[in-house]
Amino acid sequence: MSLIVHKGYLPGSIGRVVDLHARFYSDLVDFGLPFETKVARELSEFCERYDDNCDGFWLLLQDGIVEGSIAIDGSKANQNGAHLRWFITSDKLRGTGAGTALLTAAMDFCQSHQYRCVYLCTFDGLGAARHLYEKFGFRLVHQQQGKQWGSEVSEQRFERNAS
Template sequence: MLPTIHKDYIPGAIGRIVELHAHYYSQLVGFGLPFEARVARELAEFCERYDGERDGLWLVQQDGNIEGAIAIDGAHAGQDGAHLRWFIVSDKMRCTGVGSALLTAAMEFCAARHYDRVYLWTFEGLGAARHLYEKFGFRLVHQQLGAQWGVEVNEQRFERVCQFTVSPSHT
């Protein structure tokens, strides 16, 4: 069965998104309990205050399982920009175009709400993700050493100034 993208929360989404993040980043860079707890806490808080007019959550489903996610937190979009968060795709869904489909859905949502800026925090060393962000017009605007995720990494902030076009550039 082909994967589908579902908008908004479904039961089990918080746990599965946390699980995907915990496993992937533990293997990649050694993130552990502080990272997993932070993802769980912040994602649960986001879901509790979720407003479908302002916020977005998209889930990739295949065979009844959640295999990817992305969120737009619009709570402070007017002042700081919309915050792209919890973008993850399972190992079996990587390199299938699902990540691009999730980013497209999120950026279309931002365009429909006329969010003039979208930002995300990540860290150096995630080449495939960075390539995808840059295809969608995100640019690195700040970096610093930090340990907000429990292990010291070179944290990076990417921003996209929106002109209300969504398609990735073909560079």
């Protein structure tokens, strides 16, 4: 089993990242069509306007298959902070350190670009992910009930500020 963190788009990667999100969150919290189309639309838009000077997109490859992803959208970093998005690993790689490898690549990128604030939006109930976020210096700054992903959850915003 060879794991590689690849920077940048690969053919088929948009569909695979959407698939990973759709299946995981459908099983976990019953997110359905609205969530899957939102992920597909926003990830596609991000890839179309991707700018190496401010954005980062990493894929976790196992034997050439996309088994995870993470992105940094830096297009509004000066105003709102850099946005960490589409962080996921496949079921078979959870708990193996794969998520740590992806977060390390993304946070190293943010540090090299001197992003003073990095934020992410998630929801309550993702204990392993929250543990990783906190390990990397993210702190919960806001929480409210919401339906932006298709089902009502306790939405959360985490931030990491440069010291």
